[in-house]
Each structure stands twice: as structure tokens, then as C-alpha cells.
Amino acid sequence: xxxxxxxxxxxxxxxxxxxxxxxxxxxxxxxxxxxxxxxxxxxxxxxxxxxxxxxxxxxxxxxxxxxxxxxxxxxxxxxxxxxxxxxxxxxxxxxxxxxxxxxxxxxxxxxxxxxxxxxxxxxxxxxxxxxxxxxxxxxxxxxxxxxxxxxxxxxxxxxxxxxxx
Numbered sequence: 001x002x003x004x005x006x007x008x009x010x011x012x013x014x015x016x017x018x019x020x021x022x023x024x025x026x027x028x029x030x031x032x033x034x035x036x037x038x039x040x041x042x043x044x045x046x047x048x049x050x051x052x053x054x055x056x057x058x059x060x061x062x063x064x065x066x067x068x069x070x071x072x073x074x075x076x077x078x079x080x081x082x083x084x085x086x087x088x089x090x091x092x093x094x095x096x097x098x099x100x101x102x103x104x105x106x107x108x109x110x111x112x113x114x115x116x117x118x119x120x121x122x123x124x125x126x127x128x129x130x131x132x133x134x135x136x137x138x139x140x141x142x143x144x145x146x147x148x149x150x151x152x153x154x155x156x157x158x159x160x161x162x163x164x165x
Contacts, residue, residue, distance in 0.1 A: 009072040015063040016043040018159050020081065027081050029062060029159045043156070047092070051156050054123055055088050058162035068098065068151040074135040076107060079124070079157065087158035088125035094118050094154070095146035097139040103132040118143045118151075 014020060018029040019040045032039055043063045051060050066074070079089050093116045100122065103111035113136065116122070124131060138151050146152055 008074075009068075010074055011067040011069075013065040013067075014040045015047075015065060016040055016061055018061045020062055020064050029081065047154060047156060050092070050121075051090055054121070055090060055125075058084070058087065058158050060090070060156040061159045062157050064153075064155040064157075066153040066155070068096075068135065068138050068153070070138060070140040070149065072135075072150075073137055076101065076103065076111075076132045076134040078130055078132055079155075080130065082157055082159045083161045084158040085129060087162075088123055088129060090156045091122040091124075092154040092156075093120045093122075093151065095143045095151040096149060097142040098151050098153075099136040099139070101134050101136050102128070105130055105132075107132050115139075118145055 008022070012020070012022075014033075017040070018031055019033065020027070020029055021034050023034065043060060047063060048059065068074075095118055097118070098116045100114045100116045101111045102114070103109050105127070109132070111132070124133070135153075140149055143151075
């Protein structure tokens with residue numbers, strides 16, 4: 001994490017032309033892996049088809065792959081590192097169920113907790129695009145999809161503003 005240098009409890013990877021990275025320099029999107037210097041693998045066609053069905057255009061530029069093992073969580077945060085704030089964010093849950101917490105535009109505002117099961121989708125669009133949200137906990141053993149247990153979350157997003165026609 002940029003301020004503390006402590007590792008996230010969630011392991012991360014990326015797919016697509018841009019990947020979200022975090023280090024002492026801060027949060028950012030970049031076209032290559034920060035250690036290997038290689039481009040990120042492409043976003044699978046199946047995920048792009050899901051995006052087109054639910055969001056339409058423009059195409060996503062990043063698919064953040066978060067791997068949660070028992071004990072991992074993601075604190076309340078907003079997805080605000082993207083220029084394209086008007087484009088929704090699409091999240092796909094796979095594996096163990098998780099307790100997802102979502103609030104409003106103020107960090108300390110009221111929140112609601114929802115149980116996300118494997119296969120559930122969350123679409124943050126409109127005003128909810130800037131809502132604070134996070135994962136409070138993983139419900140270990142609720143799925144056998146991920147070898148060794150855990151949850152994988154795929155978050156698709158557009159980073160740059162689309163060119164105007």
C-alpha cells in the first residue's frame with residue numbers, strides 16, 4: 001500500500017491493455033507488469049461479451065483479478081483512479097461467497113451488506129459508480145470452484161475517456 005508499504009491481504013493480477021498497480025509511488029494503471037515488464041494477458045472473449053451485454057461501449061481496458069483466500073478482505077474504497085468515471089464498473093464473483101458492503105458517496109455514511117455468491121455480478125453505474133464499497137470477509141468453504149478454496153473477483157473497467165465521434 002502506498003502510504004504504509006504493507007502488502008494487501010488480496011493477491012492481484014490484471015488482464016487487458018492496462019493493469020492496475022500499487023506501490024510506494026501510488027496507485028496507477030500501466031500497460032506492463034511492474035516486475036516483468038511484459039504486457040498483461042488479454043481479457044478473455046467471454047468477459048468482453050458479458051461487458052458488451054451489460055455495459056455496451058466503450059470496451060473495458062482493465063480486468064483486475066483479485067484472489068481472496070481465507071482471512072482476506074478489501075476495505076471500503078472508491079474506484080476513482082480512472083479518467084472514465086462515467087463508464088460503469090462490472091464485477092464478477094467466483095468461488096467462495098463474500099460479504100460485500102456498499103455505501104454512498106461519503107466514506108462514513110451508512111452502508112448495506114450483501115452476500116455475494118459464486119456467479120454473482122455487481123454493476124456500479126450512475127451515482128453508484130462512485131460509491132464506497134468493500135469486502136468484509138470471505139465465507140470459506142461455501143464453494144469448491146477455486147482449488148484450495150477462496151474467492152476470485154474479476155473487475156472490468158474503462159480507464160481512459162473514450163474518443164468522441
